[in-house]
Amino acid sequence: YVLIDGNPKWPRNDLTYRIINRTPDMRPADVDEAIKQAFEVWSNVVPLTFRKIEDGAADIMMSFQFRDHGDGYPFYGPHGTLAHAFQPGPRIGGDVHFDEEETWTKNSKGYNLFIVAAHELGHSLGLAHSPDPGSLMYPNYAYRDTKEFHLPQDDINGIQAIYGQSLQPVQPTGPSTPRTCDPNLSFDAVATLRGEMLFFKGRYLWRKHPQIRETEINLISQFWPTLPAGIQAAYEDVEKDQFVLFKGNTILVSLVHGYPKRIHQLGFPKTVKRINAAFSDKNTRKTYFFVANKYWRYDENRQSMDEGYPRNIISVFGKIGKVDAAFQHDGYIYLFHGRKQTQFDPNTKQVVRVLKSTSWFGC
């Protein structure tokens, strides 16, 4: 987390707020509810209270503004800059301005007012932008499931550094962003996509370009706002230019209509509830699915499962146990299991070597 230069903070713990105007994009009651919940994000973790007033000057004045609105920080139309807020202080201090030209919503379409308001209130209370991509105070917008929202630990640490701990008997905790070179890091799914490698873990996604040493970590929702966290398997169908993802018994395909579908439509028996890992061989057009200690092979040309499957993973790939994630690269198959990955040569049917799961990140 990062605090605003000079560490400005409110001198009192009981603050007032006022909603000056509302966006026509949402019902007034929904605007009020989104903003109330945004305040609760912070009041849940520090000893601050926020009381809504209808008239007069409040500590934090919230409004929807259009283009140049007289504070030296104009908006420029849809997208780009969504909102801004001022650090704690008198008059304009603490105030929050939303760009009226954005499409504000209470869901994943357009920009979610609750998410943006909660972020801006972080500034109103004294937080600057955090470089932690999983934090609420990261500068870029990313949709998060608002029903499952928990303030990330980075933000909790930041706001408690200013106002102290919550008065609750049990201190609240939040999710932490995984460290890229954590030796215990495992992945939910790994796949290639148009020359890049994508590593999924919870609500996070690492993007690795083979020619670039640095690895980017972002929230999955930054790239696919409607995609759920906790993707369990993924593969790229190079020929169809499709990216296929699995969670539970659901198949999702990026940019293709007619999805989600059920995994049983691929030919799995009803007893299969989820797929642990998948990869597709672009040369043979065969896709391999790993489920518990077995694997299936699917023919992308015939659109059906090959006969003779499932087979035991151990019979072909050796004693590696459950496979968490899999992908193919330069002719080799990489099977991820826990914090390790096994490099397998499909031609010699031999294990080449066992690596750390994070070896792709140059750790």
Added chain:
Amino acid sequence: APLAPEVDTMMLAEGYLRNFYGLETELHPSFKRKITDSVSEKLKKMQSFFGLKVTGKLNNETVEMMKQPRCGVPDIGE
């Protein structure tokens, strides 16, 4: 007439660095070299903040990051 893509990208970058990284571009034309140096320094700060490869040059990853919707508050103190 529409701007050439590279001009468009340079304008996007200058606007971004001015708004969020304190780039000052209101200098006399004879200080053009100084502006270029300043852009490079600010780009490095921005790339470092977002965990991108720090080159001081406007590459695809940096432009992609600049195009994302975001908060209007600067990333470095004012």
